[in-house]
Amino acid sequence: MRFTRASSAGPAPAGQGAPELAELLTASARGDEQAFARLYDQTSARVYGMVLRVVRDPAQAAEVTQDVYLQVWREAARFDANLGTVLSWLLMIAHRRAVDRVRSARSATLRDDRYAATQSDRPYDQVAERAHANLEAQRVHNALQDLTESQREAISLAYFAGYTHREVAVLLDLPLGTAKTRIRDGLIRLRDALGVADE
Amino acid sequence: MNDHELSTLVGAYALDALDEPERTLFEAHLADCTECTAEVVSLRAAAAELSHTTTISAPAAVRSELLSTISRVRPLPPPRAGAVTALNQRLPRRRLWPAIAAACALIAIATTGWAVQEHRQLTGHRVSPTALSSVFDSADLATATVSLGGSAHATLIYSKAKQRVVLIGQHIPAPPAGKTYQIWMLGPNGSAISGGVFRPDPDGTVLVQASGDLQHTAQMGISVEQAGGASRPTPGAIVADIAI
Numbered sequence: 001m002r003f004t005r006a007s008s009a010g011p012a013p014a015g016q017g018a019p020e021l022a023e024l025l026t027a028s029a030r031g032d033e034q035a036f037a038r039l040y041d042q043t044s045a046r047v048y049g050m051v052l053r054v055v056r057d058p059a060q061a062a063e064v065t066q067d068v069y070l071q072v073w074r075e076a077a078r079f080d081a082n083l084g085t086v087l088s089w090l091l092m093i094a095h096r097r098a099v100d101r102v103r104s105a106r107s108a109t110l111r112d113d114r115y116a117a118t119q120s121d122r123p124y125d126q127v128a129e130r131a132h133a134n135l136e137a138q139r140v141h142n143a144l145q146d147l148t149e150s151q152r153e154a155i156s157l158a159y160f161a162g163y164t165h166r167e168v169a170v171l172l173d174l175p176l177g178t179a180k181t182r183i184r185d186g187l188i189r190l191r192d193a194l195g196v197a198d199e
Numbered sequence: 200m201n202d203h204e205l206s207t208l209v210g211a212y213a214l215d216a217l218d219e220p221e222r223t224l225f226e227a228h229l230a231d232c233t234e235c236t237a238e239v240v241s242l243r244a245a246a247a248e249l250s251h252t253t254t255i256s257a258p259a260a261v262r263s264e265l266l267s268t269i270s271r272v273r274p275l276p277p278p279r280a281g282a283v284t285a286l287n288q289r290l291p292r293r294r295l296w297p298a299i300a301a302a303c304a305l306i307a308i309a310t311t312g313w314a315v316q317e318h319r320q321l322t323g324h325r326v327s328p329t330a331l332s333s334v335f336d337s338a339d340l341a342t343a344t345v346s347l348g349g350s351a352h353a354t355l356i357y358s359k360a361k362q363r364v365v366l367i368g369q370h371i372p373a374p375p376a377g378k379t380y381q382i383w384m385l386g387p388n389g390s391a392i393s394g395g396v397f398r399p400d401p402d403g404t405v406l407v408q409a410s411g412d413l414q415h416t417a418q419m420g421i422s423v424e425q426a427g428g429a430s431r432p433t434p435g436a437i438v439a440d441i442a443i
Contacts, residue, residue, distance in 0.1 A: 029274055037266055048257035050250040062261045066268070073269045075350075077277040084240050084247075091247040099215045136251040143248075158216035159249055165211040166218065177207075184210025184242075191245035 021086040029076035036073055043087060044069070047094045054098035054162050064101055068094045099162040143193035151186030154179055202228065209235050213242035219342035223354060223367070275349065343419075345441045347371065353405070353421065355441055359413040364394075364443075366419075368405030374398065374423050381428045382407065383420040385440065391420070396428040418442050 021042060027035030047068060052061035071093055079089055144152055150172065157168045169179035205228040211217050212225050229236055344354045350370040357364035366382060374380055382394035397407045422429075422436040429436075 029277070031274055033266065033269060036269060037262075040262060040265065044257045044262070045254045046250045048261070049253040049255035052255060053253040058258070062258055065257055065261050066265050069265050070268060070272065074272060074275050076274055078275065078350075083236075084244055088240075088244050088247040091250055092243055095246070096215050134251070134254070136248075137254065140248050140251045155214065155249075158211065158214040159246060160253070163216065164218050165208075165216045168216065180207055180211045180216075183214060183216060184207065187210045187213060187242045187245050190248070191241055194245060194248050196241060196244040196248060 022081065025072075025076050025079055025086050028073060029079075036076075039072075039086075040069055043090055046087065047090055050091060051094050051098045053160050054095070055101050060101060061098075064094070064097050068097055071097075095159070102162040139194065143190055146193050147186045147189055148182075150174075151182050151189065154182040155186045155190070158183055202232070206232070206235050209238050210242055213239050213246055219344070219354075220340055220356065223342065223356065341443070343441045343443055345439045347421075347439050351403070353439060353441070355419055355443060357413060357443060359443075364413065364419065366397075366405060366407045366421075368399060368403070370403040371399040371405050372403065373401075377426050378423050379426050379428060380405075381422050381424045381432070383422060383432055383437075384413070384416040385418040385420045386415055387417040391431050393428060393430070394419075396424070413443065416443060 021039060024035045024039040024042070028039060044065065048061060048065045051064045051068070052058060055061050055064060068090070072090060079086065083089070084092075147155070153172060154165075154168050154174075157163045157171055158165065163171065165180040165183060166176060168174070168183070169176045172179065174182070205225055208217060208221060208225050212222070212229075217225060229239065339360045340356070340358050342354055342356045344352060346352055347368075351368070351372065352370065353366060353368045355364055355366055371380075379396045379398060381396045384392040384394055386392075395407070397405060399405045418440045420432060420437045420440040422432040423438055424433060424436060
């Protein structure tokens, strides 16, 4: 699989410490448990924090995080640098698992979900209290301010609350086609503001 | 859903915000669309940045349990040279798209009674995306996915109202010599009705369809049986069951 976008040609370096993570992952693929432990130490706060935000329950977040890293250990040799950074791969696996967890557990009605969503419609403010007040977080907060409110809400409900775009449309009273457009446009704007693709 | 409509799902896909049937369709599309693939990669990178805002140290127990677990688990070997590396382990191979399309053609023409078609018989078929989406528009269309260990996955796409089910498998290992896979409709009271036998393609792809009374089916099961199949699942031979 090849990129067609010029800006993405070749393995995307992106992100501080990325080459280091790639080396640790390569060593992990060969069964180096120490390298894997270092990989875990450098990335687990990002993974666990995001998973916790999605599943909300610390016990479940711990379980999902373990599953994620177990999968990473087993599949380390399958990582493809052409498809993003190690961290992006890790977070993709983690997010998918976290979302699968909340969707399979979701027995509440949409009405209840709507209540939950109202309670969490300002996730960035909430999490900022708990999160390390670091520069990277501030940079992301700033970039999010460039999005329209509706884009921000749609992305937040999808990423941090694990809703499908159809559910997001219902929660935000948008026509179906609109939610997926808000999500896509918002992500593109976020990507460009953060310079993710060209780092 | 045509290619243009599919490409509008790219943002929702990058945030895991597609439901299961859409995800299956979109991943099939991704396998053939380098532009969408590049966009998914870049949007996923942007989404990954969001986790800077939620950083929290994991409990120490997670680390210690994990490290004690991995010492007993062998990492998988690298993928075969020349294999298309998936965006994730569920991404279907390039050829799965016509396979799904062919499956949908079969769904559309399936008659009553249980019948399983082998993938080999299907690959020559092609149907238009329009015919495809008309099948996927079934009001009660649902999917379920089960892992069969490693990267092996089986996904069921089914409609209870239309009494039809398609099984799509990826990276499914060949059954042992003299054995075959068999698919079952398992009732809540222990009943088991055979849906037929099947073999994966040499590359591990499985595509079979069956039809029957799904209203009284609690689970679909896959077992490994003697070649030719069994009249009931052999105890202990069920390798996967999927609640539907």
